[in-house]
Amino acid sequence: MKNFYYYRAESFADAADYVKHGSRPLAGGTDLLGGMKTAILPEYPDSLVSLLWIPGADGIYINGNSLYIGATAKLSDIAEDKTILDAVPILAEAAHSVASPNIRNRGTIGGNLCQDVRCWFYRYPHEGGGRMVCARKGGDTCYAIQGDNRYHSIFGGMKTHATPCSQHCPASTDIPAYMEQLRKGNKKAAARILMQANPMPMLTSRVCAHFCQSGCNRGHTDDSVAIREVERSVGDYILENGREFYAPPQWDTGKAIAIVGAGPSGLAAAFYLRKAGHRVTVYDARPKAGGMLMYAIPNYRLPKQLVRTFTELLQHMGISFVLDTTIGQGVTPADLEKQYDSVYYAPGTWKRPTLGIPGEELTMYGLDFLVDINTRMEGKIGNRVLVAGGGNVAMDVAITARRLGAQTVILACLESEEEMPAGRDEVARAREEGIIIMPQWGLDKVLADNGVVTGMRLKRCVAVRDAKGAFNPHYDDSEKKDIAADNILMAVGQAGDLSFLDEKYDMQLTRRGLIGVDAGSQMTSRRGVFAGGDIVTGPSTVINAVATGHSASRSINRYLGCPENYEGNVDKANEATGIQFLSLEPSGIKKYQQARLTELPVAARNIKKEDAFSLPMEQALAEAARCLNCGCYAVNPSDLAPVLMVLDARIHTTQRIVPADEFCGSTLKVTDCLAPGELVESIEIPLPKESIGHYDKFRLRDAIDFAIVSLASLFTVQDGKITKARLVMGGVAPVPLRCHAGERYLLNKKPDAQIAEAVAELAVNGAIPLDKNRYKINEIKGLIKTAVLRLQNARE
Numbered sequence: 001m002k003n004f005y006y007y008r009a010e011s012f013a014d015a016a017d018y019v020k021h022g023s024r025p026l027a028g029g030t031d032l033l034g035g036m037k038t039a040i041l042p043e044y045p046d047s048l049v050s051l052l053w054i055p056g057a058d059g060i061y062i063n064g065n066s067l068y069i070g071a072t073a074k075l076s077d078i079a080e081d082k083t084i085l086d087a088v089p090i091l092a093e094a095a096h097s098v099a100s101p102n103i104r105n106r107g108t109i110g111g112n113l114c115q116d117v118r119c120w121f122y123r124y125p126h127e128g129g130g131r132m133v134c135a136r137k138g139g140d141t142c143y144a145i146q147g148d149n150r151y152h153s154i155f156g157g158m159k160t161h162a163t164p165c166s167q168h169c170p171a172s173t174d175i176p177a178y179m180e181q182l183r184k185g186n187k188k189a190a191a192r193i194l195m196q197a198n199p200m201p202m203l204t205s206r207v208c209a210h211f212c213q214s215g216c217n218r219g220h221t222d223d224s225v226a227i228r229e230v231e232r233s234v235g236d237y238i239l240e241n242g243r244e245f246y247a248p249p250q251w252d253t254g255k256a257i258a259i260v261g262a263g264p265s266g267l268a269a270a271f272y273l274r275k276a277g278h279r280v281t282v283y284d285a286r287p288k289a290g291g292m293l294m295y296a297i298p299n300y301r302l303p304k305q306l307v308r309t310f311t312e313l314l315q316h317m318g319i320s321f322v323l324d325t326t327i328g329q330g331v332t333p334a335d336l337e338k339q340y341d342s343v344y345y346a347p348g349t350w351k352r353p354t355l356g357i358p359g360e361e362l363t364m365y366g367l368d369f370l371v372d373i374n375t376r377m378e379g380k381i382g383n384r385v386l387v388a389g390g391g392n393v394a395m396d397v398a399i400t401a402r403r404l405g406a407q408t409v410i411l412a413c414l415e416s417e418e419e420m421p422a423g424r425d426e427v428a429r430a431r432e433e434g435i436i437i438m439p440q441w442g443l444d445k446v447l448a449d450n451g452v453v454t455g456m457r458l459k460r461c462v463a464v465r466d467a468k469g470a471f472n473p474h475y476d477d478s479e480k481k482d483i484a485a486d487n488i489l490m491a492v493g494q495a496g497d498l499s500f501l502d503e504k505y506d507m508q509l510t511r512r513g514l515i516g517v518d519a520g521s522q523m524t525s526r527r528g529v530f531a532g533g534d535i536v537t538g539p540s541t542v543i544n545a546v547a548t549g550h551s552a553s554r555s556i557n558r559y560l561g562c563p564e565n566y567e568g569n570v571d572k573a574n575e576a577t578g579i580q581f582l583s584l585e586p587s588g589i590k591k592y593q594q595a596r597l598t599e600l601p602v603a604a605r606n607i608k609k610e611d612a613f614s615l616p617m618e619q620a621l622a623e624a625a626r627c628l629n630c631g632c633y634a635v636n637p638s639d640l641a642p643v644l645m646v647l648d649a650r651i652h653t654t655q656r657i658v659p660a661d662e663f664c665g666s667t668l669k670v671t672d673c674l675a676p677g678e679l680v681e682s683i684e685i686p687l688p689k690e691s692i693g694h695y696d697k698f699r700l701r702d703a704i705d706f707a708i709v710s711l712a713s714l715f716t717v718q719d720g721k722i723t724k725a726r727l728v729m730g731g732v733a734p735v736p737l738r739c740h741a742g743e744r745y746l747l748n749k750k751p752d753a754q755i756a757e758a759v760a761e762l763a764v765n766g767a768i769p770l771d772k773n774r775y776k777i778n779e780i781k782g783l784i785k786t787a788v789l790r791l792q793n794a795r796e
């Protein structure tokens with residue numbers, strides 16, 4: 001254990017000051033020192049401040065109608081104190097049940113409430129082979145889900161932080177939340193959660209690089225969840241019920257916004273801004289809305305009918321489109337600023353960059369090739385085609401050329417195959433269709449005969465980036481190769497066309513010739529004018545463009561003075577789900593292979609028909625069952641917390657008074673309920689009248705063990721009927737769990753075996769035991785039946 005400074009606080013104000021400056025409180029029972037000795041956490045405090053020496057902090061007394069217990073009162077004192085034994089014997093029972101006499105002599109009530117979790121994965125000592133950095137410690141996963149979970153939650157987990165899949169998604173989609181709703185069969189709620197981050201999942205799922213799947217924890221042990229495929233099925237469901245999900249807002253803010261560019265970024269911004277109640281007009285230079293989605297992505301990957309249907313639904317929302325209109329020609333940027341309250345530029349990057357190689361003018365720009373694909377006839381592409389580039393656009397160009405009839409298609413790129421920006425799936429698809437990939441080759445010069453292309457001379461690329469990581473290719477000019485070709489298609493970059501910004505309209509640009517924006521707000525150098533998508537970031541993915549459009553919509557709303565919940569009737573995840581704990585499907589854990597789309601055989605593929613078919617919804621729901629809903633599934637170890645909750649206790653801190661229900665049952669870590677520098681000072685318990693309370697605890701060794709399951713119960717009985725009931729279960733969930741349904745059921749009932757059985761069933765309704773802890777259901781039912789049947793012998 002590393003050295004640390006030790007301070008003795010003379011008052012809670014003194015201690016709070018230490019804690020505010022980085023010290024950790026030492027109160028007896030938190031096991032902080034034990035954790036430091038075994039180095040279970042990656043970081044530890046440099047100083048500790050003891051609360052045990054604060055005068056009067058361990059008092060136990062009655063004042064008015066309440067019992068007060070100081071935060072540093074010893075558990076042994078609580079178990080034996082006559083005042084407590086007379087007034088709230090249930091609390092004495094709980095204190096007496098804690099561990100051994102030696103531990104009770106040292107542990108305090110405050111320490112017992114604030115102690116750390118006892119999960120053995122969390123507690124695995126560093127010297128035992130390396131600490132396990134689980135989700136609770138800031139890691140990615142809960143090892144108990146697929147490991148030994150005998151003592152873990154049977155009611156689900158709680159989120160510790162954003163899950164890896166959501167962190168890897170540029171749009172920060174709450175993937176586990178919508179997967180959870182699918183497991184419940186609630187497709188509508190799943191759709192709304194998905195649309196909180198992405199208004200066009202039916203499109204993105206067909207072209208997305210699925211970064212989320214690389215972050216899926218299942219990928220460490222078997223197949224990752226097929227998130228993209230599930231999203232596609234939900235997206236199709238959204239499109240089928242489009243008028244419900246793209247309904248016009250029920251209010252009008254009176255604000256008007258212009259969006260320049262009808263691509264994914266502009267359309268995403270339009271959706272969220274219209275949801276906020278603004279009047280939105282989208283301008284685009286092309287005759288159809290959709291941008292790259294409509295013009296640059298081949299139909300076999302993204303059917304254009306889907307794009308048309310999506311933009312028609314945006315029109316149904318009340319979004320106006322002004323198409324075939326180039327800004328700067330008739331309508332100027334200055335005109336837009338005068339007519340609208342805010343402007344968002346997202347025109348994309350359609351312009352061909354100049355590489356400067358000899359004969360470049362004889363080649364064709366890859367994007368132009370994709371745009372013109374519908375006017376090309378099979379066989380006109382030539383027999384031998386060379387494609388330059390290593391990204392997804394290059395893959396689309398190469399595959400399209402092959403499907404148009406080219407006998408040989410060679411793709412040359414600067415990067416090694418591992419460094420190619422194209423997705424692994426796209427590279428595999430290209431190879432499947434006979435594309436020859438030549439990594440680590442750059443362009444030297446176009447070979448031609450009397451102005452007719454005959455091929456390209458390549459030169460070996462030895463490094464794409466310099467020592468600082470900047471794009472700066474280095475070549476070995478001694479190694480060159482001539483490639484014969486009838487057609488050369490260049491897919492090696494895209495530039496932005498900002499010719500609409502005339503000299504009188506001053507807007508700051510970057511050295512790359514893109515629009516410069518504030519990194520936080522996406523506002524340009526002109527107040528009220530925002531920008532996003534490829535014109536700001538450079539060529540990127542569709543989902544990145546969607547994310548910038550969504551982010552810009554938030555900034556525009558803040559600029560216009562709209563409230564933070566501007567998205568209106570797009571439900572928040574917790575409102576849509578209406579649940580407290582994360583849930584998973586235990587049977588899905590044992591499904592090791594992900595679902596895969598059915599694809600057309602290579603011989604049947606063409607440029608017109610979509611290559612793959614969406615998963616049937618039933619199969620998508622089954623795939624959603626494989627999601628681990630990553631969080632923490634450990635249980636709260638405190639014996640006193642359930643008792644304080646049934647007693648309606650109130651926790652007095654150095655800053656406020658918090659109901660025990662909130663303090664002990666609302667956050668994964670009890671200490672997360674405390675603000676920086678806030679400490680527990682005392683506990684106030686209203687004196688119960690004519691009540692019968694007990695704390696029952698099931699454990700392996702009565703003398704020392706933590707509860708496997710426990711139950712705090714408090715009843716009032718009149719005329720043989722239960723008139724008030726409180727039931728709080730411990731050891732079954734990440735926090736003590738109050739059984740509201742059971743409490744309501746017991747009111748005005750006479751306790752008997754049938755009633756006891758019924759309330760026990762209610763208590764475990766909704767339980768989702770893991771592979772090895774199903775036995776907990778029977779144990780907690782047994783404690784509840786015991787508590788109810790015990791009332792048969794109660795006297796009024």
